[in-house]
Amino acid sequence: QVTLRESGPALVKPTQTLTLTCTFSGFSLSTSGMCVSWIRQPPGKALEWLARIDWDDDKYYSTSLKTRLTISKDTSKNQVVLTMTNMDPVDTATYYCARARHYGDYLEVMDVWGQGTTVTVSS
């Protein structure tokens, strides 16, 4: 059974750095085609894709947020970490991690999601 769980602070202050951890089980991030993505959703708004790390350690970021984001993995611990610098109240959202599976060059599905963790940015 594949599961993912997000963890991190529920409250951060403006200008601080947010560190979120995705702990997963049931698959290996060393397996070809396996990836983990981060997605967020501000209250009442749409989903926003943030970043992805692949089995071969390739990393991809949102165009608008790439200067603030860093994604990394610890394969031995089955964890993926996302850091976001210079947090602002507009970054208040539920943050999800999801397993993404690649089939060829273009087909990618986010087929299992964590339950999400809510982060509020406020002084």
Next chain:
Amino acid sequence: DIQMTQSPSSLSASVGDRVTITCRASQNIIIYLNWYQQKPGKAPKLLIYAASSLQSGVPSRFSGSGSGTDFTLTISSLQPEDFATYYCQQSYSTPRTFGQGTKVEIK
């Protein structure tokens, strides 16, 4: 970045109705379009991938079609558990992008 535009933003329908949601990409994404369902307070759930392939375990009343820039999600006979928000998402290029969502409400 590829922009994804869904229509309508919301709709009201009754149990048993046929419901159609459209998604338009700002450029050709061939068939690399996924659909997700999200219920309040829950994580999104994958319904359809590669425009028309049904994810395992998803009821057959859900179907997807389209290619290029125009795609459709159809629910053939709306059930009470289908009232939710639906998102399209392209996997043709990185960064991945989602539509703004379509909320399906009870009439």
